Amino acid sequence: MTAVEVDDDIVILDMGLDMEEVVQEEDELEQMSTKESFESGTIPDDGIIHEQRDKVKAIVIGHGHLDHIGALPKLAGAYDCPIIATPYTMKIANQRIDEDRKEVRNDQVVLRGGDRYWLSNSLEVEFIHVTHSIPHSVMTVLHTPEGTLLYSLDFRFDEEPVLGVPSDYERIRRLSREPVKALIGDSTRVEMQGGAETESMVREMIRHRLERLHDSKGALIFSTFSSHIERLNALLQVNKGRRKVAFLGRSLKDYAKLAEELDLIDLQDVHILSYYDEVSHFLKRTASVRDEWLLVCTGNQGEPGSVLRRLAEGEYPMQIREGDHILFSSTVIPTLLNQYNRQQLEQKLKRQGAVLHRDLHVSGHARREDTRRLIRMVNPMTIIPAHGTLQMEASYAALAQEEGYRLNETIFLSEDGNCLEL
Template identity: 30%
Template sequence: MSKKMNNDKLTIFALGGVAEIGKNMYVVQYANDIVVIDAGLKFPEEDMLGIDIVIPDITYLTENRDKVRGIVLTHGHEDHIGGLPYVLKNLNVPVYGTKLTLGLVENKLKEAGLLGDTKRVLIHADSEIQLGSTLKATFFKTNHSIPDSVGVCIETPEGNVVHTGDFKFDHTPVNDQFADLHRMGEIGKKGVLALLSDSTNAEKPGFTPSEKNVGIVLDDIFRKAQQRVVVATFASNVHRIQQVIDATYSTDRKLTIIGRSMVNVVTIAAELGYLNVPDGILIDPDEVNKMAADRVVILCTGSQGEPMSALTRMARSTHRKVDILPGDTVIIAATPVPGNEKYVGRTIDELFRLGAEVIYSGSNSGVHVSGHGSQEELKLMLNLMRPKYFIPVHGEYRMLRKHALLGESVGIDPDNIFLLDIGEMVEIQNGAARKAGKVPAGNVLIDGLGVGDVGNIVLRDRKLLSQDGILVVVVTLSKQDGTIVSGPDIISRGFVYVRESEGLLEEANRIVSSTLEKLMSENVNEWASLKTNVKDSLGRFLYEQTRRRPMILPIIMEV
C-alpha cells in the first residue's frame, strides 16, 4: 500500500440502494482511485407511468471516468447487476465477478452488444485484485439465495472498508457453500474502518430459516398433489430452482420451464455447474398437455404478479401453451416485493377462480424463506467485523434506521453510525469520519430504447393525461383579416365520450370562437397569447362544468 498523504481523503457514498430497495451501487474513492461495488436496477414505482426500469445516475462516475478502476460485483441478482449494460455504455471499465455472476452478466452484455468491448475478470473467494495505486480488494464467501455470492473488503491507506453484499447465515446451505465465518473473523481482527452491511431484514427479529426447509415443504406438496404442480419463483433464485428440480426428481415427475428469464438463468447455471439437472427430467412446454397431469411440474416466472409474466398469463387463460385446470396446485415461492402486493393478490384470486389450489407465502406455508439475514444474523456480522464506523445500506430508510439501532445494541458508538441518502458522502481523513456534501445522484428512467430522456416534466404530462385526458383544439385563421376560416374543431381523448357530450363540446367551440374574436378585435395576434387565452378560457369553462382539468392543446394555423 502506498504511504498515506495527510491531504488525501477516503470517500464512501451510495449512488443507489440506500433509502430504497434496488439499484444498488456503492462507491469507494481514495485520492485518484475509484472502485464501484455493484450496478443494479430497480423496477418503477406506480407513478412512473410507462417506465420500464430505473438505474442510478452515474454523472459523478462519468465526470471522473479516468479515475474509475473497475466495477466489483457481489452476486448475480438484478438489483446488483441489472444496470450494467447501461452503465458500461458510458463507462468502459473492467468488471470483476465470480463465475456464475459473470455468466449472468455476459448474457446481458451479449444482448446489449457490449460483450466484445467489456473486460471481464473472474474472481473467487481467495482472489486479491489491485485497483489503481492505492486500493486492493479481497473477498469472503457469503450465503444468499444465489450461489457464488461474496462480500468485498477494500484495503485503503486509511483502513479497510467492508461491503457485506446480500447475506444470511445459513448453516445448511443447499449447495454446501458455507459462509466463511473464519475469513470474516480474520478481517475483523485485522481491523475494519467502515462496514457497509445489508439492512433488508433489519426489522425482522431472530434468524432467517434455512433454504433447506423449503425443499422439505416442496417435496411434501409435490407428493400430495393429485394433478400438475406449477411453481413460480424469482428466476435468479438458483437455490430455489435446484430444490424444485430435486422435488420433481424424487416424486418421479417431469419438469418444463416457462418464461424467458427463467430459461436463461437455468441454462447458464446448469452449463456452469451450479444446477444439477438429472438427464431426461426436462420436457418441452408443448409436451405438457400430452402427459398425465400427476407427472408434470411447471416452473415459471410471475411470482410478483408482473402483467406479462408466464403465471399471470396462465391465471388469465391467455398463455399460448399452458392453461390452469381445476385441481392443479400452484405454489408462489416468493414474497411480494414492496409495492407488488396488489398484483400478486390479483393473480392469486384469478388462480383460485380457475379452481387451482394456491399455496403462497402469506398463508404460513413454508414455501419461501428470505435470502437476507434477520436481526440476530446482522448482529453476528457486526460482531465479527467490529467496525469503527458503520453505514447501513441496502434497504428503505426505516430498515437502515433499525439496523443502526442494532449497531448501537452491539456497542458501536451512535456518533460513528451514518445513515445516508443517495449521493451523500462520508469522508474519512486521518481516522476521523464526517458527512461531507453530496455528489449528483438520482434516478435515470429507461423507457423502451430511451435512457434518461424521460424526466419529471414528461412524467407529469403522462400523469395529467392519465387522470383527465386531453382536448386538442384546431383553428384556422385568415392571414389577411384574422377571421376564423375553419373550426374550431375539438378532438377529445380520455376526457369525455364525444357522442354523449355534444352539448358540452358545442359550448366549448363557442367559447374558443368568442375568445379568438375578442382578441382579434383588440389586435392581439401573437400566437403565444392566442394559445394561452384559449387554454385559460376553455380550461375555466370545462372545470366549472365537469370539475376536471384535461390537458388542452390549441393548434392555430394561418392561411
C-alpha cells in the same frame, strides 16, 4: 451503486437497477437509451463519479441480482476499467449486456470467493464467499492504506445450504484484526427478528407439501425467483423423478442454462421451454396428462406476460381447473404494483378452482440476529446501513446502537447522491 474514493483512486461497488421502477418498465428497458433510463429513475445517476471517471479503477459486482448488475449495460462502457465478478455473476452480466446491445468493452476479471486482486498500487480487492439467494455471491473487501472496507450486500448466514457451502466465517472473523474502517450493511430484512434460516428448511417444507400432492389428479405448478438456482435444486431433489419436470418461461431458461454451464444444476431430465409458441404447444400436449407433470413457471409476483399469469388468464391451450395446485416459493416483493399484480393473479387462479400454497420460502437476506452476528465478528469502526428504505436503515442503526455504536459518530445514514467522508 456505491463509489469509494481513496486518494486518487475510485472503485465502484455494484451497478444496479431500482427494482420498483424496473417492474413498471421491464418491457421497455432494453429499448431505452441511457438518458431515458436516467430520467425514469431505473438506473443510478452516476454524474458525480462520471466527472472523475479517469480515477475509476474497477467496477466490482457482488452477485448477479438485477439490483446489483442491471445497470452495467447502460453505464459500464463509459468507464475505462475492468468489471470484476464471480463466474456465475459474470455470465449473467454478459447476457444482459448482449441483450441490451450497448458498447460495453470493459476488460473482465473473474474472481472466486477467497481471491484477491490489486486494482492499483494501493488498493486491493478481495472476495469472501457468502450464502444468499443466487449462486456465487460474495462480500467485497477493499484493502486500502486508510484501512479495510467491508461491503456486505447481500447475504444471509445459512448453515445448511442445499447448494455449495456455508459462508466463509473464518475469513470474515479474521477481518476484525485489520481493522475494518467501515462496514456497509444489508438492511433489507434487519427489522425481522431472529435469524438462522436455512435453505434445507425450505426444502423440507417443499418435500412435505409435495408428499401430499404427488398423487393428486391435478397439475402441480411451482413458481419461484428464476435466479434462485438453489431453490430449483431443492425442488428437483424432493421430486426425485416422481413427476416429469418442465421449466417454462424465458428468465427461467436463461438463469438455469447459465447455471448448468457451471455445474450448478443438472438439467438433464428437465424440459425447458421459453417462448410463447413453445410453451403453448407444450401445454396443449400436457393438459390431458397434467397429473404426470410438475410445471415450474415464471410469474411468482404475478407479472403480466409471465407464464403463470398467462395460464391464469386462459391464454394457453391448457386451462387451470379444480384439483390443480399452485405452489409459491417466494414472498411478494412489497411494492404497490407487485402486490396488485399478485392479488390479480391469485384471484384468477382461485376463481378457476386452483388451490394455492403460499410462502414456501425464506428470504435471502440476513435477519436481525445474523446481522448482529456479522457486526460482532467484524467489529467495524463505523457502520453505514444500506440497501433499504430509510426505515430499514434506521432499524439497522438502532441495532448498531445496541452494539455500542453512536449515531453520526460511528453510524452514518446516507441516501442516494450523498457523500460521506470518513
